[in-house]
Amino acid sequence: MHIPVLLKEMQEALAIRDGALYIDATFGGGGYTRAILEQANCQVIAVDRDPEAIQRAEQLKAQYPDRLFVFQGVFSDLPSIVEKVPVEKVDGVVFDFGVSSYQIDTPERGFSFRFEGPLDMRMSGEGESAADIVNTYSEEDLANVIYTYGEEYRSRRIARAIVELRKVKPIQTTLELANLIKSRVGGRPDAQHPATLTFQALRIKVNNELIEIERGLKFAEDFLSTDGRLVAVTFHSLEDRVVKSFLRQKSVRKQKQSRLLPGEKVPSPPSFHDLYPKGIAPSETEISANPRSRSARLRAAVRLPAHKDGESHA
Numbered sequence: 001m002h003i004p005v006l007l008k009e010m011q012e013a014l015a016i017r018d019g020a021l022y023i024d025a026t027f028g029g030g031g032y033t034r035a036i037l038e039q040a041n042c043q044v045i046a047v048d049r050d051p052e053a054i055q056r057a058e059q060l061k062a063q064y065p066d067r068l069f070v071f072q073g074v075f076s077d078l079p080s081i082v083e084k085v086p087v088e089k090v091d092g093v094v095f096d097f098g099v100s101s102y103q104i105d106t107p108e109r110g111f112s113f114r115f116e117g118p119l120d121m122r123m124s125g126e127g128e129s130a131a132d133i134v135n136t137y138s139e140e141d142l143a144n145v146i147y148t149y150g151e152e153y154r155s156r157r158i159a160r161a162i163v164e165l166r167k168v169k170p171i172q173t174t175l176e177l178a179n180l181i182k183s184r185v186g187g188r189p190d191a192q193h194p195a196t197l198t199f200q201a202l203r204i205k206v207n208n209e210l211i212e213i214e215r216g217l218k219f220a221e222d223f224l225s226t227d228g229r230l231v232a233v234t235f236h237s238l239e240d241r242v243v244k245s246f247l248r249q250k251s252v253r254k255q256k257q258s259r260l261l262p263g264e265k266v267p268s269p270p271s272f273h274d275l276y277p278k279g280i281a282p283s284e285t286e287i288s289a290n291p292r293s294r295s296a297r298l299r300a301a302v303r304l305p306a307h308k309d310g311e312s313h314a
């Protein structure tokens with residue numbers, strides 16, 4: 001069971017209405033898609049990279065055969081997915097990044113250091129797994145992954161411990177890795193499990209998550225109709241930074257052209273109006289009902305009219 005996070009806030013930000021077409025690019029357990037379909041007589045294109053999420057979406061489709069379209073794919077596939085529908089523009093795109101409770105609570109998927117399972121972490125079940133990375137990357141590359149995607153200050157010590165253990169035997173399971181970090185590198189001052197940030201880093205690397213977010217946001221810029229809404233829910237600072245800097249770059253600028261320095265390029269006209277420059281966090285009530293929501297943040301923006309020179313579709 002996955003409890004949708006910031007659900008009411010998402011519905012409000014998406015400005016759901018009859019006759020509109022929305023994309024839920026992270027179907028997961030379908031909480032967002034279901035709420036959108038229930039709120040208005042609209043249509044939803046539901047996408048997820050995880051075949052198990054797609055099975056759940058197909059079940060929901062039985063209830064909404066004419067209003068729900070289901071596709072397996074990643075954010076980079078969104079342009080080709082809308083071509084298949086086919087549509088040229090959509091009225092809203094919603095992303096709820098990260099993993100679903102279905103994924104994190106299934107030991108065989110290998111996302112969690114709380115359960116024993118294969119060190120996998122592939123949302124789509126394809127490509128390089130976390131075990132492949134841990135057992136084949138050089139010590140320096142491992143440290144870089146753990147530092148860049150986990151912001152783990154002990155990345156070098158963790159990478160060294162991994163390389164020393166794998167000389168004896170490959171690291172195959174979640175608990176082998178979690179226990180290694182705990183025993184060799186020890187606890188953290190912030191009382192997080194010592195393996196938390198390493199697991200986050202491996203998951204982001206395995207699923208190419210940050211690049212995918214950038215591509216998803218660019219898709220929204222290119223395919224939203226005027227007044228269409230972009231809604232993005234993030235779960236940690238790295239994800240949030242990508243969304244925040246995209247919106248800052250693409251939103252109405254305070255800077256005036258007259259203040260440009262000589263030789264400085266005139267910035268391209270804005271494509272979005274940022275609805276909540278500070279983002280929206282869950283209420284205390286939501287956090288106590290669903291502690292997993294505590295680090296979530298919702299950002300949303302309205303698509304401004306595209307400019308005649310087509311700059312926003314570059």
Ligand SMILES: C[S@@+](CC[C@H](N)C(=O)[O-])C[C@H]1O[C@@H](n2cnc3c(N)ncnc32)[C@H](O)[C@@H]1O
Nearest residue numbers: 004026028029030031032049050074075096212
């Ligand atoms: C937090 S869950 C979404 C939960 C959903 N909003 C709900 O209410 O049930 C995130 C989902 O996004 C999917 N996902 C993550 N990155 C993706 C990507 N780049 N492309 C497609 N799906 C992705 C995951 O497989 C997961 O099912």
